[in-house]
Amino acid sequence: MEGAEVKNIKLITLLLLIWSAGLGESATADESFWVRESAFLLQRGRIEKGIFQPLIYGFSENLEFSTHALAFFVMPNLSIKLSHQNVGNWRFASTHGLIYPTPLLRLISREGTGGIISPEFSIPHLIGISNGVLVSRQFQSELITLKAAIDVGLKMGKLDERTTIDLPLVYPRLNSFYTSCGMKFGLDVRHQFSSKFDILADADWFVFPGSDDGFAWEHKILVAYHSRRNRFSLGYKLVYGEYPFGKAWHLIAPIFDYQRAWGK
């Protein structure tokens, strides 16, 4: 892990230098766009879509829809974000999502190349239900968000534990189907150091009570350049997880996305 640790430390140092270079400036985040994973909602009528980020639609002042559109045909999914009563300077929102991963899992359960899951096992109908809360506070240049969610995995049949996909990012996101439920906690800090540049640092904890491999931690830093219509982000993701084979670190770098917006 030494090489990755050194690489990680250098990257974090560079990004902190960039961040601190902007501390002398003050720039306020616009609360109406590029606000995913905070308690702020998109402006009514605005649509945002990334290569990897979901399609998000601001339906009203209090309601936002999102879906991973590219995956929808093999993994139907839909989430809503609802805004709630503010408490002082703190904004509150809740998220509620449904996902049906069965078609995708059956697609990758196959013989030959592309067989991620062994075809000897059958994949029952699975429905994932997620409910969470987001609490955000906007400071002058920082937007801080606290997150918590409960994921429930419903199975309409037997799901053999040997069908797990023991990979970073994937394993904790499917684990609720093997353990029935899981919890996720997160902290996001976004610093706007100019009207065009911001940097996001986050950390998420996944916990699956009662599971032998019931813990994962993910952290990412993303530097983004954005305008009202376009957003380019680049960074890294560091993952620590417990898997059926043991504990492991993974450094995924670079990670990037391009998002485009329509409407308001």
Next chain:
Amino acid sequence: MKIILGLFGLLFLAGCEDLVTKFESEEKGFLYKTHHSINPPTSADTLKVMTWNIRFGARRLDWFGDSCGDRVILSDDEVLLGLAGIADKIEELQPDILFIEEIDVDSKRTGYIDQMQWLLDNTYFNYGAYTSMWQAQYVPSDGIGRINTGNAILSRWNITDVKRIQLALRGDQDALTKYFYLRRNMLIAKIAVPNLNNFFGACIHAEAFSTDDTKKKHVEQCLEELTKITNNGGLFILGGDFNLLPPGSDSTDFCDEDGCSDEHFHGKNDDPFHKEGSNYTPEITWLQPMYDNFFCAVPLTEFQSDQLHHFTHTTNHSDGFWNRTLDYLFSNVNFIAGSDSTHQEAIPLSDHCPVTAKWKVPK
């Protein structure tokens, strides 16, 4: 599928560990030690040695990769049952040194059980050496997933200087398949047999399914390494699965025996004409240099006079008996005449049977 594999690759773009471990041409192997030592003999006039391809404890299960079945991921109970049977056989036969092929140490297909450590902790062996022939964080094919499997030596006595020699890769595969495929190796380790200063154990598992001359290259590389040991005054015993028949074998084409119910071979329109890994006809002389340069526990004339008695492998996992010889013990010192045994009664335990022989420790 290319999109899935592409996204897969992104996930590991700059991870801490390569998606597939590629190995240097020569590198160190891994040492193991039992968790409960048993004092080894302080002297040894004779060594009993054994070679066994244990098929990762899968017994006669229809695993997709080497039979006509569709099983991929074993249950823990299945793996432990297989290992228990292997341990019982070891206990019965009492080899001093065991050469193992196809042992898993961190594979999804065998419940991530470290079979090296398990065997050390459940037999009288104290020390082990392991070199991987297939190590990947994830093999995105047939649900194999994470895998680490390879060759091993188990010994009563201390093992040091474990070396992994990379053998030639197959030349008959496309680049993507080759990237995720096995990387066969030869393991060489020094074993502290009492009263021997320069004794080496070697274990090889040559390529099984190549349709080009990959296996021949493996024999040549093996010969080269063993000759080095000999030229430096060392003694060795090699155990291994060469996936080659002894010269003079009566049957050399097993396409019909190995073919699955939906396969047909040897017909005018059949493509491939032969089943991969089942036609040994063009390869029948490739093992001759090993017989010419070293001593085999089963001398060639003995094999040729009673071939059935020395068969060690079959792909028929339902009711078939052994139908070919692929497993060997070689040394640069002769084995005790008549001491060899091919333990064909071990048919429920693997698709290969163990071969033992006795070797008089030179003074």
